Structures are given as structure tokens and as C-alpha cells.
Amino acid sequence: MKILPLLALTLLLAGCAGSLRIDDRYPSRDQSSRVEFIVLHYTSSDLPDSLKTLSHGGVSAHYLLPADQAKIYRMVDENRRAWHAGDSQWRGRTWLNASSIGIEIVNPGYEDTPAGRRWHAYPQPQIDRLIALLKDIQARHGVAPANIVGHSDIAPQRKVDPGPLFPWRQLAAAGLIPWPKAATVQDKLRQLDGRVPEVAWFQHQLERAGYAVPQHGQLDQATRNVLAAFQMKYRPEQHDGQPDVHSAALLLALPPVE
Ligand SMILES: [Zn+2]
Structure with missing residues (x-):
């Protein structure tokens, strides 16, 4: 008579120690991606420095686009939060790191010279790769066109990236963002x-x-x-x-x- 309670206890303990029973057979129709925004940045440094800073410099982004290499670096999984937006706001939403994908584009940014501020152009192949990446991300997460933005849009008091030479018009022509006709x-x-x-x-x-x-x-x-x-x-x-x-x-x- 004493063996049965002992057996039950053993099974109970085994159940606790073993894996949880998760039943996936009833997925809800009513769900969406956590990714609602895509934020574009320039690195204001070259590729080696960008890789160093974004891998262990206290800031991060999901993707890094080199200027002169065909590949794209993925440095944070899309399901996880990267630290790129900081204190930010767009369409009433704040602190966008939690709800966005961050893309850093390798570009030196600007230099202030006696003749004024000099900005650096983006090579066309880099923009072509960016547009392909944006289309892929937008399709998978259903990001609204109005929610593909620059760091300067969501933090205009602190940031100017991706700068005036970033070709937003090309993103509009690719159907990615709204544009005035x-x-x-x-x-x-x-x-x-x-x-x-x-x-x-x-x-x-x-x-x-x-x-x-x-x-x-x-x-x-x-x-x-x-x-x-x-x-x-x-x-x-x-x-x-x-x-x-x-x-x-x-x-x-x-x-x-x-
Ligand atoms: Zn930025």
C-alpha cells in the first residue's frame, strides 16, 4: 500500500523537473509582429570602427550596411531589442528601441569646414542593398510606410542622421515610404x-x-x-x-x- 503514493510522488517530481507541456495547436488569428518601425542611421565612422562600436560599444543595431562590400552584417536578431534609437518619438509612440528594427549605414556623416558643413554621399550599390533589405523586413513584419524613418525624424533635437544626402526619394520610388506628389x-x-x-x-x-x-x-x-x-x-x-x-x-x- 505504501508503494503507490511514492510512485505518484516520483512521477510528480519528474513532471516538475521535465519540460513544460506547451500546446501549440490553437494559434490565435489575432496577432502581429512586435516590429512597428524601421529606423535608419549613419555610423559616422568607417566599417572597422562601426563593427567595433556596434558589437561592444554600448550601442547596437540589427543590421550594418558597409559602403563597399556586398554583404550585410546582422548584429542583433530581429526578435531582440537593439540599442539604436534612444530617447525618441514618432506618431505619439516613444522610446522606439522596443518596437523597431535599427539599420546602421556606414557613412562618415559630415565635417564642418571653413566653407561650411560637408556631407558624404551614399554610394548607389549601398542604397540598392538597403532598399532590398527594407523590402524584405517590411514584407515580413508589415511595417507601415509612414513608420520607415530616419533617426533625425524620431530625435530631431539630438540627431541629424542619415543626413540631407540620404536619398529618401529613392525609397519613395521603391514604394517604401509616403511622398508628396x-x-x-x-x-x-x-x-x-x-x-x-x-x-x-x-x-x-x-x-x-x-x-x-x-x-x-x-x-x-x-x-x-x-x-x-x-x-x-x-x-x-x-x-x-x-x-x-x-x-x-x-x-x-x-x-x-x-
Ligand atoms: Zn542614429
Whole structure:
């Protein structure tokens, strides 16, 4: 009579020590990827330094794109969090590391010279590889086009990468990001008829586009930084953060974020 309880106890202990019983037969239809944003950066250093910093320098990204090699480095698994965005905000969401994939593009960034700030161009093959990678990530995670952004979009007070020479227009042509149609921009310019809207209008429109921006109606440095980030993306020829009629037309022509 004593053997049965002992046997039961042994089985119970075996059950505890063994693997958990997980039943996968009822997967829910109602689920989505945790990845909602893709954030683009430049490294502001060369490949060896970038590999060193991103592998054990206190910061990281999921992918690193060299300038002159056909391969792409994956340094953090897509299911895990990389440390690339920092204090950030886009479309009301904050601290985007948890919900984004970070891509670092090897590019020296800029140098300040007596003749002004000099930016470095991106080689076309590097951009071609980036577009292929973005299409792959977007397809697998269902990232909304409005959520493929630059570090300068989500942290305009601190960051300018990927900079004014980053060809956002090519990403738009590849169907990856929203872009104002040229004809719509012309229409809006005609409607505005040379009138530059008030600062409060710009602040409201920039917020609608996704940016974190003050709403006090004053053209302070924080507002200029946000407008400069917008201009850097959609009109890189002039990105001084000064409200002008062309920036207003671009904001009006930007497709509404769904
Ligand atoms: Zn960055």
C-alpha cells in the first residue's frame, strides 16, 4: 500500500523537473509582429570602427550596411531589442528601441569646414542593398510606410542622421515610404499664393506628419530643429528650419498617415 503514493510522488517530481507541456495547436488569428518601425542611421565612422562600436560599444543595431562590400552584417536578431534609437518619438509612440528594427549605414556623416558643413554621399550599390533589405523586413513584419524613418525624424533635437544626402526619394520610388506628389505640391503652392502660414500651423502640420514638436506658436529652436528634419528629408537643398511657402506646400501634399 505504501508503494503507490511514492510512485505518484516520483512521477510528480519528474513532471516538475521535465519540460513544460506547451500546446501549440490553437494559434490565435489575432496577432502581429512586435516590429512597428524601421529606423535608419549613419555610423559616422568607417566599417572597422562601426563593427567595433556596434558589437561592444554600448550601442547596437540589427543590421550594418558597409559602403563597399556586398554583404550585410546582422548584429542583433530581429526578435531582440537593439540599442539604436534612444530617447525618441514618432506618431505619439516613444522610446522606439522596443518596437523597431535599427539599420546602421556606414557613412562618415559630415565635417564642418571653413566653407561650411560637408556631407558624404551614399554610394548607389549601398542604397540598392538597403532598399532590398527594407523590402524584405517590411514584407515580413508589415511595417507601415509612414513608420520607415530616419533617426533625425524620431530625435530631431539630438540627431541629424542619415543626413540631407540620404536619398529618401529613392525609397519613395521603391514604394517604401509616403511622398508628396509633384503635381499636388504645385497645386498647394498655387493655393498658398506666396503666403507663409503661421508658426502654429507648421507645428500642427509637423505633428500630423508624425514629429514630436512644441505647439506653442513660437518659432523656438526646438521647432526649427523639427522643421529642419522635415526639410532635410523632403527638400534637402535647403534645410535651415525656417518656415517658408514651399515647406508648407510639401506638408499639405504629404499623403495622410493611415
Ligand atoms: Zn542614429
